[in-house]
Amino acid sequence: MRAVVQIGLAVALAVAIAPFAAFAQDGNSSGVVASADAGSAPSAKSVREANRRLAKSVRTAMAKAKGIDMTQLFVYAKGGVVTLSGSVPKSNQVDRAGEIARSVPGVSSVDNRLSVYAIER
Known part of the structure; x- marks a missing residue:
């Protein structure tokens, strides 16, 4: 009976340790590559902050x-792409707003979705 308990404990210990052995590194791999990849990607928080600054x-x-x-004009930025939405009172302001947005450093392209609204009298 005692031998059965010892064998059972040995099997349980082997099963408990087996998952950890699967993640062990071999001699050829290094952790430097993994840490370099993780350090080069910007965090989501820094990307959101950069988008807010650009907008x-x-x-x-x-x-x-x-x-x-500017009363009904909204500006969104994502990865250098600026989206203008909302409405302006005159049609020449639609084109002018797009030109101004393109002139800002960091803007790669502009998606101009502005429309012209009629002024009620």
Whole structure:
């Protein structure tokens, strides 16, 4: 009976240790490659912050420009692509807003979805 218990404990120990042995490194692999890949990718938080900064820069440039009504104009940025949405009172402001957004450093392209709204009298 005692031998059966010892064999059972040995089998249980082998089963418990087996998963850890599967993750052991061999002599040819190194952890340097894995850590270099992990360090080179920007975090999601830093990407969101960069997008917010770019959108704010575009909004600031438009606010400084003359002739753009910003009351219903929204600016979104993602990876250098700026999206303009909302509406402006005059059609020339649609093109002007796109030009201003393209002139901001860091903007790779502009998706201009602005529309013209009619002013009620």
